[in-house]
Structure formats: C-alpha cells, structure tokens
Amino acid sequence: MEQREESIFPIEEALEMILVFDHAGKISYANAAARQKLGYDNDLCKRHISDVFPNAFRAVEKGFETDCTFGNELQNLVAYRKNLTCFPVEARLVQDAADFGMYICMANDILEKEFLSREIDRIKQEAKQAMKVKSEFVANVTHELRTPVNGVLGNIRELLERGTDEETEKSLRLVERCCNDMNKIINNILDFSKLEAGKFTLEPRRFHFRNMLDYVRANHINRITEKGLGFFMTVSPQIPEYVIGDELRIVQILNNLLSNAQKFTSWGKITLEAVRTAQVNDRMELFFIVSDTGIGIDKGDRDKLFQSFSQVDASISRKYGGTGLGLNICKQLAELMGGQIEVESEKNKGSTFSFSIWVGACEDGETAWQQDDGKGVSSAMGAMLHTTGENGENPENIRKYGTPENRENLKKNLSKLILSVEMENWEKAEMFMETVRQLTEEAPREVKRAALKLKMAIQKENYEKVTAEFEELNNFLQSEGEVSHGL
Ligand code: ADP
Numbered sequence: 001m002e003q004r005e006e007s008i009f010p011i012e013e014a015l016e017m018i019l020v021f022d023h024a025g026k027i028s029y030a031n032a033a034a035r036q037k038l039g040y041d042n043d044l045c046k047r048h049i050s051d052v053f054p055n056a057f058r059a060v061e062k063g064f065e066t067d068c069t070f071g072n073e074l075q076n077l078v079a080y081r082k083n084l085t086c087f088p089v090e091a092r093l094v095q096d097a098a099d100f101g102m103y104i105c106m107a108n109d110i111l112e113k114e115f116l117s118r119e120i121d122r123i124k125q126e127a128k129q130a131m132k133v134k135s136e137f138v139a140n141v142t143h144e145l146r147t148p149v150n151g152v153l154g155n156i157r158e159l160l161e162r163g164t165d166e167e168t169e170k171s172l173r174l175v176e177r178c179c180n181d182m183n184k185i186i187n188n189i190l191d192f193s194k195l196e197a198g199k200f201t202l203e204p205r206r207f208h209f210r211n212m213l214d215y216v217r218a219n220h221i222n223r224i225t226e227k228g229l230g231f232f233m234t235v236s237p238q239i240p241e242y243v244i245g246d247e248l249r250i251v252q253i254l255n256n257l258l259s260n261a262q263k264f265t266s267w268g269k270i271t272l273e274a275v276r277t278a279q280v281n282d283r284m285e286l287f288f289i290v291s292d293t294g295i296g297i298d299k300g301d302r303d304k305l306f307q308s309f310s311q312v313d314a315s316i317s318r319k320y321g322g323t324g325l326g327l328n329i330c331k332q333l334a335e336l337m338g339g340q341i342e343v344e345s346e347k348n349k350g351s352t353f354s355f356s357i358w359v360g361a362c363e364d365g366e367t368a369w370q371q372d373d374g375k376g377v378s379s380a381m382g383a384m385l386h387t388t389g390e391n392g393e394n395p396e397n398i399r400k401y402g403t404p405e406n407r408e409n410l411k412k413n414l415s416k417l418i419l420s421v422e423m424e425n426w427e428k429a430e431m432f433m434e435t436v437r438q439l440t441e442e443a444p445r446e447v448k449r450a451a452l453k454l455k456m457a458i459q460k461e462n463y464e465k466v467t468a469e470f471e472e473l474n475n476f477l478q479s480e481g482e483v484s485h486g487l
Contacts, residue, residue: 016108017079017089021049023101025057025064037109039081049105053077070095070103079107087111131197138193142186149186153179188325191252195332202336206362207247209239213274216251220258227262230269234434238276238441239286244360249333253341254288256326257353261292268293268350271459275437275452278445282361285339285445289452291459293350302343306331330355344456352456401442402480410439410477417458418470426461433458447476 011018017034021027030044038044038052049064050057056077058065068075070093080086089107096102156176160169194200217233224231254272261270271291278285297305306327327341334341339356397405417432433455440451450473457465 016106019044019049019052019105019107020096021103021105023063023103025049025059027052028102034107037081037087038079039083049103052079053105054080068093076110077107079109088114135193135197135199138189142190146183146186149179149182153183188329191329192325195329195336200332200336202246202249204244204246204360206242206244206360208241209243209274210235210241212247212251213254213272216254216258216272219255220262224258224262224270227266229262229265229267232269232271234271234273236275236441237438239274239284240362242362243284243286244362245337245357249337250357253330253333253355254290256330257288257290257355260326260353261290261294261351265292265294265350273452273455275441275448277356277448279361283358284361285356285358287354287356287449287452289352289354289456291350291352291456296347296349296351297343297345298347302345305343306341346460346462349460349462352460354452354456398439399441401440406439410436413439414470414474421458421463421466421470424463426458429458429466430455444476444480447473447480450476 012031014031015033017037018029018031019027019034020029025048027045027047027049030038030040035041035044040047044052048057048059050059056066056068056075068077072092072094074090074092077089077091078086079089088110090110091105091107094104094106096104153176156172156179160172160176164172191200213233213235217231221231258270258272269292271289273289273291275287276284277287331341334355334357338358341353341355343351343353345351397403398409400406413432413435417429417436420426420429420432433451437451437455440447443451450469454466454469454473457469
C-alpha cells in the first residue's frame, strides 16, 4: 500500500475525487478530494465501492457487480457520503492496464453545476415571464396612449374641416403635427417591445414596388422641399414591378431613414436608390441606399447608432427630438428580412445608410424607371442608351454585362468618370457613374456593390474614397477579364 500511495502521490492533490479499488470491490486508495467530499478521514480505504456508489455497484461474494462501463465514457452516478447523504457526480471508470485486478474511479462533484444549470433555467423562465409582463404592459400603455392622441387628432381634423382663421389654423396644424409625431413614437415603442419579445412577425404579400416608393416619396417630399433640399430617387430597372415582401415594414425602414436624412440636413440633397444585387431562384436581394449631405456622424458614434435608445449626444436629442429607437428597429427589421443595415458617414459632409433585404420575385417583367424631384419620370435605360449607344451599337448588347459592347462602354464611361473626378466636376462624374451603374446592372454581386460604393463616394465628393473605390471596382472588373483602367 505504501508503495502505491507513493507512486500515485501527484493525484493526491487533484481536484477531482479519485478512488482505486480491487477486484473484490475493496477501496485501496482515496485521494484527499474523495475523502473530504465523501466525509471520511482515513477510513475510506477498506470500504467497499458499493458503499460509495450503492446504485451503481452491488457487493457480491466474488467481489462486485455493476452495469457501469469501464473506459473513457463519462457517466452520471450518485455518490453517497459516510453520513448517507448523497450528491451527483460525473465519473469515469477505468481498469488499470498494468494490473487487471485494479480499477480507478475519477469523479467530479456536479452538484454545483446542476444547481447552476437549474438556476439558469429558473432565471431564464423568470426573464421570459418578466418580458411577457413588460410587453403586455407596453402594449396596454401604448394602446391607452393612442386612444386620447387619436381623440385629439380627430377633433383637430374636424375643426380644420369646419374652417377657422389663419392664426388658429396654424396652431391647429401644429397640434396635428405633434399628435402625428406622438403616434410615431407610440408605434416605435410598440414595435420595439414586440421585436425584443421575439413576437414580431412579418406579413409578406405581393405589392407594386414602384408604387411603394412613390408612397415613401410622397411622405417626405414636402418636408424636404420646404427645407430647400433636393430629392433624387433611382430604381434599378432590374427590380420587377411586383415583389413579395412585407411592404409596410420596408416602408417603415425607408421612412425612418428619410426622416433622419431630412432632420439632419439643412442644405444639399437627399437621395434614395434601390437596386437588385442578387437573385437565387425565386428570391432576390434588394439593396437600398439613403444618402444625405447633412451634419454627418462622428466615427466613434457610428457603432452606437443601431443600439436601442441611442442618440449621438444629448444636445442632438434636445435640438432634433426623437427616442433613439428608430435605427434599432430598422436594424432588427432588415435582419428579419434576411439582410443588414450599414452606415457610412463623415462629420459635416453627410451620411449614407444602406440596407439589404430579401424578397420574393414575381414574374412581371422589368420596367426601367427613374425619377428626379421636379424633373418627372424618365426611363433609366433610355438615359443609359442615350449616353452609351451613340455609335449605333445594339442597345441590348450594351446592357448585357460582359459583351464586347458592354465592356467597351464601361471602359469609356469609367475613363470619363475618373477624368471628371480629377477635374473635380462632380456633377459630370455622377452622370457617368449612373451609366456605369446601369452597365453593371447584370454584373456579379461584388461588382455591383463596388459600383454602388463608388457612387456613394462620388455623391460625397470625397476624392480619396472615390479613387479607392474606383480601384476596387477596377480590380473586380480586371479579375473577371473585363475592362482595364489606370487611374
Ligand atoms: P430617433 O428615432 O431618435 O431619430 P434614430 O435611431 O433614428 O433615433 O437615430 C439615432 C441617432 O442617430 C439620431 O439621434 C442622430 O444622432 C443619429 N442619426 C441618425 N440618422 C442620421 C443622419 N442621417 N445624419 C446624422 N445623424 C443621424
């Protein structure tokens, strides 16, 4: 015994319980952890292994019987202390390879682990219950708030319909606007609590894509033009007339981004752009970009933007109002629709929010369509052909990405574009960019994204970024064996 204890001394201080027993089931060695946890002094040796694990081992005449397996497998057993109380263990039983009559049991007390896992379950349950109570509370409160706000709104509209003097009408319009803002906040809180509780469900249905954008435009155009800002909206001709998605929620994201763009911009323009960036079977990825020339956002503040209740700083919330929920809701909605939202911004130069979503495709054909504020509707493809088809090339081939005509036109337009950038003629660069974008409509996703990024950089009139994005687009095009340009 002396000999054995010396040779296994390093395991004496092991944290797990270690018991050595023989073919008769008699324990010949127990380390300090085993003695301490099982409540023995030195009297654990000579005990039978079935005293410690009565449910797993039975003492029989020839030694012991057990259903446990010997090997590497971890087994859950119940260990009994000297005072006959018990606790669960995770044990491994092995047969000593050098001495087939010896067995080793290595066991870890998992009482704490089990207790902790039960505690975690309990806390999770409590949190779930608290979340349920919270969302019910929020639903009730918002409903209670909505009723009086709508009551006030109804009465104001009635008063306005009856007709009043100019001064009173102005005040009533102000109250009406406040009520509408209040309703927006109530809706945001309700959506936020539903999203947090995982109770938010999308309601996809077939809708007319361009009508949806028209509606969004109509929601904002007055406020935007009232501020003297320009508004430009472009829709890729590759987006079919009808798509399947949750129209209301797409509108909600766009409304939020456009409201912010309008809120934080005092001069310049706001642009909205929608393109198709990928198609897999009957699903397609749409990419939206809302860009402004407003106050911009500091680099350090950009990460906080999509967190709930986050506003860049207190002075901004005092000046511009808002709950700081809008972008968090946009992020969660875009993610629910299989996409993501991103921001690029530069202080005092403007911000560009872009998000992607996946929608169902409808076989309705494609319609070219582009709209500038005050300039009416024009055909995007027509604009492209006007710029690119002057030499009598087949317009279809120009449009088809990868054809020699398309390559030639891309090359021409990219050269003109970069020349315009060098000459700081941003307006012209934007014009060539629009053509490049259309010429890459059918290009692979990464080319399209690179083209969009270049477009954003041009809109920002940021020379460094334009050259970097131009390089990236060029690399993509070159790696595909397409056009080659040097800056
Ligand atoms: P809110 O509902 O209060 O507008 P958001 O989540 O929509 O909250 O926006 C959070 C903050 O992000 C805003 O308070 C503002 O500081 C910043 N922000 C959002 N959009 C823009 C933008 N286009 N330009 C500058 N800052 C912006």
